[in-house]
Amino acid sequence: xxxxxxxxxxxxxxxxxxxxxxxxxxxxxxxxxxxxxxxxxxxxxxxxxxxxxxxxxxxxxxxxxxxxxxxxxxxxxxxxxxxxxxxxxxxxxxxxxxxxxxxxxxxxxxxxxxxxxxxxxxxxxxxxxxxxxxxxxxxxxxxxxxxxxxxxxxxxxxxxxxxxxxxxxxxxxxxxxxxxxxxxxxxxxxxxxxxxxxxxxxxxxxxxxxxxxxxxxxxxxxxxxxxxxxxxxxxxxxxxxxxxxxxxxxxxxxxxxxxxxxxxxxxxxxxxxxxxxxxxxxxxxxxxxxxxxxxxxxxxxxxxxxxxxxxxxxxxxxxxxxxxxxxxxxxxxxxxxxxxxxxxxxxxxxxxxxxxxxxxxxxxxxxxxxxxxxxxxxxxxxxxxxxxxxxxxxxxxxxxxxxxxxxxxxxxxxxxxxxxxxxxxxxxxxxxxxxxxxxxxxxxxxxxxxxxxxxxxxxxxxxxxxxxxxxxxxxxxxxxxxxxxxxxxxxxxxxxxxxxxxxxxxxxxxxxxxxxxxxxxxxxxxxxxxxxxxxxxxxxxxxxxxxxxxxxxxxxxxxxxxxxxxxxxxxxxxxxxxxxxxxxxxxxxxxxxxxxxxxxxxxxxxxxxxxxxxxxxxxxxxxxxxxxxxxxxxxxxxxxx
Numbered sequence: 047x048x049x050x051x052x053x054x055x056x057x058x059x060x061x062x063x064x065x066x067x068x069x070x071x072x073x074x075x076x077x078x079x080x081x082x083x084x085x086x087x088x089x090x091x092x093x094x095x096x097x098x099x100x101x102x103x104x105x106x107x108x109x110x111x112x113x114x115x116x117x118x119x120x121x122x123x124x125x126x127x128x129x130x131x132x133x134x135x136x137x138x139x140x141x142x143x144x145x146x147x148x149x150x151x152x153x154x155x156x157x158x159x160x161x162x163x164x165x166x167x168x169x170x171x172x173x174x175x176x177x178x179x180x181x182x183x184x185x186x187x188x189x190x191x192x193x194x195x196x197x198x199x200x201x202x203x204x205x206x207x208x209x210x211x212x213x214x215x216x217x218x219x220x221x222x223x224x225x226x227x228x229x230x231x232x233x234x235x236x237x238x239x240x241x242x243x244x245x246x247x248x249x250x251x252x253x254x255x256x257x258x259x260x261x262x263x264x265x266x267x268x269x270x271x272x273x274x275x276x277x278x279x280x281x282x283x284x285x286x287x288x289x290x291x292x293x294x295x296x297x298x299x300x301x302x303x304x305x306x307x308x309x310x311x312x313x314x315x316x317x318x319x320x321x322x323x324x325x326x327x328x329x330x331x332x333x334x335x336x337x338x339x340x341x342x343x344x345x346x347x348x349x350x351x352x353x354x355x356x357x358x359x360x361x362x363x364x365x366x367x368x369x370x371x372x373x374x375x376x377x378x379x380x381x382x383x384x385x386x387x388x389x390x391x392x393x394x395x396x397x398x399x400x401x402x403x404x405x406x407x408x409x410x411x412x413x414x415x416x417x418x419x420x421x422x423x424x425x426x427x428x429x430x431x432x433x434x435x436x437x438x439x440x441x442x443x444x445x446x447x448x449x450x451x452x453x454x455x456x457x458x459x460x461x462x463x464x465x466x467x468x469x470x471x472x473x474x475x476x477x478x479x480x481x482x483x484x485x486x487x488x489x490x491x492x493x494x495x496x497x498x499x500x501x502x503x504x505x506x507x508x509x510x511x512x513x514x515x516x517x518x519x520x521x522x523x524x525x526x527x528x529x530x531x532x533x534x535x536x537x538x539x540x541x542x543x544x545x546x547x548x549x550x551x552x553x554x555x556x557x558x559x560x561x562x563x564x565x566x567x568x569x570x571x572x573x574x575x576x577x578x579x580x581x582x583x584x585x586x587x588x589x590x591x592x593x594x595x596x597x598x599x600x601x602x603x604x605x606x607x608x609x610x611x612x613x614x615x616x617x618x619x620x621x622x623x624x625x626x627x628x629x630x631x632x633x634x635x636x637x638x639x640x641x642x643x644x645x646x647x648x649x650x651x652x653x654x655x656x657x658x659x660x661x662x663x664x665x666x667x668x669x670x671x672x673x674x675x676x677x678x679x680x681x682x683x684x685x686x687x
Contacts, residue, residue, distance in 0.1 A: 074614045077604060079643045079658070079682070082632050084606040085614065086649075087679050092605035099599040099685055121513065121594065123505050126521075126587040128157035131441065131452025133409070134503040136565065144446050152454050153431070154498030155572060158424070158441060163585040165572055168495045169459050169488040172209035172479070175467070176201075181481040183417065183470035186230060186256050192473020195235065195256070196487060197228045202237070204256075205479060207472045209489050213260040223247060226278030229287055230256060236267075236287045236300065238278045247274040249291050251298060251308070268298060268308045281324035283331050284348065290321030295333055295346070295361065311346060312361035323376040325383065330400040332364060332383070334373040341367035341387060343376060345400050365394065365402040377418040377425075380442050384425055386415030391427050391440065393449050405449025408440055419469045419478065426456060428469040428480060435459040435466050435482040459488055493579040499571040501535070505590055506565035512595040515566055517555040521586040524549040528583040531571040532556060537564050555591075562595040600686040601659065608663065609677030626677040630663055633682060637661050645684055656684040 075083030088094045123137060127147045134148040149157065157163045175181050175198050182197040186204070193204045195214065202215035202225055215225060215237070223240035230236065235254055240247040249271030252264040271291060279290040287298040289308065293316060296308040316337045323334040331346040345364035367373055367387060375386040383394040385404060390411045394404035411429040419426045423443035430436055436458035440451050457480060465483040472479050477490040507513065515534070522530050524547070532544045545556040560566060568590070574582035608629055611621035636643055637658040646653045665678040 073618055073620045074616065074648065076615075076648055077606065078646045078648075079633065079636060082629065082636070084604075084608070084629070084680070085612055087605045087607040089605075092679060092681070094605065095601075095603040097601050099601045121507050121592045122589060123507070123592075124587065124589040125502065127161045128152075128163055128500060129160045129441075129452070130444065130446065131157070132454040136504040136506055137502070138506075138508040148452070148503065149454075150501045150503045150567060152498070152500040154458055154495045155500050156456075157454060157500060158439070161586055163500055163570070163572070165494040165498045165574055165582040166457060167477075167490040168493045168579075169457065170209050170491045172487040172489050173203060173205050173211045175481050175483065175485055175487060177467070178484045179467065181467040181483065182228065183419075183468035183479055183481060183487075184228070184230060185419075185470045185473055187232070187473040192475045194470045194472050194479045194487075195228070195230065196468070196479075196481065197225055197237075198481075200224050202228060202235070205472070205487050205489070207475055207477055207489065209487075214254075214258070215264075216260040223275075226275050226291075227280035227289060229280040229282040231282045231287075231300070232256070234300065236280060236282070236298070238275060238280055238289055238291065240275050241270065243270055249273065249275045249278075251289070253300065266304050267300065267302045268306055269304050271308070277320045279321050279324060283324055283326040288324050288331060288333075290324070290333060290335070293317050293319040293321075295321070295344075312344070322372075322374050323386075325376045325378040327378040327383070327396050328398065328400060332376060332378070332402075333361070334376045334385070336372040339370045339372070341371050341373040343373060343383075343385070343402060345402075347400070364400065365404060372414070374414045375417050377420065379418075379420045379425060380423065382442055384418050384420075384427075384440075386418060386427060386429070388414045391415050391429065391438070391453075393440070393442070393451055395449060403449075408451055409438060409453050411438065413465045416466070417468045417470070419471055421471060421476070426469050426478060426480075428466045430466040431455045431458040433463045435462045435464060435480065435485065435488065437466065437469055437478070437480055457488075457490075494574045494582050496579075497571055497573045499569055500585070501569045502567050502588075504537075504565040504567050505592075507592070510564055512562040512564055513592040514562060514595045515558045515560055515590060515592045517591040518544065518558055518568060519553060519555045519589045520545075520547055520570070521553050521588060522547065523584045523586065525575040525578070525581050525583065527576045528581070529573040530583050530585060531573070533569045533571070534558055534560055535567040535569060536560055537566070541569065601683055602656075602686060603681055603683045606680040606682060607677075608680040609667070626667075630676070630680065633658070633680065634661055642687065643684075645686075654686050656686045659683045659685050 076086040077084050128149050130147040132151050154166050155163050156166050177199040184195040186193050186195045193206050196203045196205050200217040200219050204212040204214050226238045228237040235256055237252055239250055241250040251268045253267050254262055275291055289296045293314040295312045297311050298308050319335055319337050321333055321335040325332050329348045333344045342363055343365040344361040346361050372388040377384045383396050385392040390407045390409045392404045394402045412433055413430045415427045415429045417428040425440045427438045429438045437456040439456040440453045464485045467481050467483045469480040479487055479489050481487045530547045533541050534544055535541045570585055572583050608626045610623055610625045613619050642655045645656050660683040662681040667677040
């Protein structure tokens with residue numbers, strides 16, 4: 047039977063989600079999917095069913111820590127160590143250890159012992175510095191005492207572990223020239239300055255026993271240079287002093303006489319070149335510097351006799367930094383070259399042939415990295431913490447990625463907003479000294495900092511859906527009066543205090559109520575013991591418990607009549623031969639497309655968008671001469687979105 051275009055019902059198989067629902071005119075349908083109308087066939091045996099859709103599923107848990115991958119019951123996140131450094135933004139389930147043991151940021155704490163976070167030493171304010179640029183610090187063991195040698199413009203001083211000072215070189219500002227570069231071999235110090243000769247300033251090299259003082263006479267070695275020094279640098283490498291004077295590089299003989307010229311190794315063709323660092327590895331000596339915006343590292347090769355090749359080809363460019371990134375210092379340590387730049391720090395691999403392959407920036411800093419101090423498998427960087435005097439630390443024992451190493455903020459002097467210009471260990475001790483520009487030298491105290499903090503990465507369980515974070519449990523060791531404060535940081539950066547934990551509260555769960563959040567972070571602030579300032583708490587880890595806050599979806603199953611001829615609640619007759627089969631094919635087509643459909647329930651007025659999850663048809667019209675068509679009961683299950 048052909049379709050009469052005057053019929054009140056038209057079939058549309060397009061499955062366009064934005065299509066309007068059926069408008070009831072002469073026939074009052076109970077339900078429609080887009081413009082496809084149906085009468086409900088519900089009853090005791092075929093009721094309309096509404097139930098919550100499954101929103102989580104059980105998974106096997108293969109994580110390193112039990113519970114990390116379970117998506118039934120509590121959602122857990124545990125962290126038992128922070129020793130792989132700062133810089134992570136989010137934690138995710140099933141991460142490897144290179145990410146699971148990291149954190150976002152810290153201040154004044156030591157996370158480098160696996161499974162333990164503790165407070166760093168407090169800073170003791172020491173000797174005044176006057177130089178507004180780089181102040182070089184060098185470890186020395188003078189006499190029987192550990193000290194650090196500080197080059198500060200016109201003066202060089204020995205700063206002792208207790209912060210006291212012995213003047214080593216005292217040049218008068220306005221009369222004498224500054225000390226442009228200094229190095230030492232453990233017995234002597236060697237330095238570069240200008241001396242007046244017939245009224246003209248020219249380069250001059252001096253030396254003095256480290257055990258001496260400012261009253262000890264300077265000893266000249268090598269004769270006057272041929273030009274005045276405007277920039278200079280010196281370092282003891284390969285059993286000799288190497289000096290950079292303006293755009294020239296010289297090899298020095300520590301036992302030379304005043305009548306001996308230093309050996310010119312290399313003269314850079316650009317007279318504006320500034321050399322900034324010297325280090326050595328294998329059979330090579332490296333010199334860093336810059337011209338304008340271009341930073342570079344030169345390689346000087348030792349000849350068969352152990353001397354530097356005194357030709358123009360004696361220096362080759364081993365590395366160039368990206369435009370605008372200036373090299374301020376280099377240091378070879380544990381098989382790697384540390385590169386301090388105007389942007390931060392890099393680590394380079396040095397091949398057997400002396401070639402340099404450097405990695406990405408380990409961290410970025412507000413100021414240049416002026417100096418490195420190394421001990422064990424760590425490198426401390428004079429890089430500042432924000433705008434404050436402080437150090438950053440790199441762990442060279444574990445690579446997170448190719449030439450990417452763990453790092454964190456380290457020592458910091460609260461509220462002192464000047465550049466950090468130098469760092470060195472005080473002799474053979476484990477105490478660090480670090481300097482602020484035109485400020486002070488700071489020395490590690492025997493006391494701990496009064497407080498320090500560590501902030502986790504964002505916890506979001508690898509989904510952008512919101513969660514309800516309910517509990518956090520710390521794992522810490524407390525001294526009698528030490529405290530650990532716990533705060534929660536929401537997505538918008540708002541911080542709220544959760545708990546103040548101490549020896550009496552122990553490691554119990556603390557309730558959290560931040561509302562529904564996509565992710566949160568936690569900040570742990572450690573406070574030292576009030577009675578004994580040399581001890582403080584140790585944070586071992588934490589565990590967070592959360593549940594998903596995803597709005598629940600509904601599954602609604604509708605039993606629908608699907609016959610050729612049907613009547614509405616007012617006995618208005620509708621249909622035609624073949625209607626049942628066409629409507630069945632139409633609803634199956636909507637299911638196949640998989641797009642949203644507009645569902646309207648005319649009994650209740652409910653209208654929503656949904657996905658057809660399942661279509662089930664039970665034919666109820668017997669195929670004999672008394673009946674025609676394929677009518678029956680149609681069950682359509684919709685996921686309400």
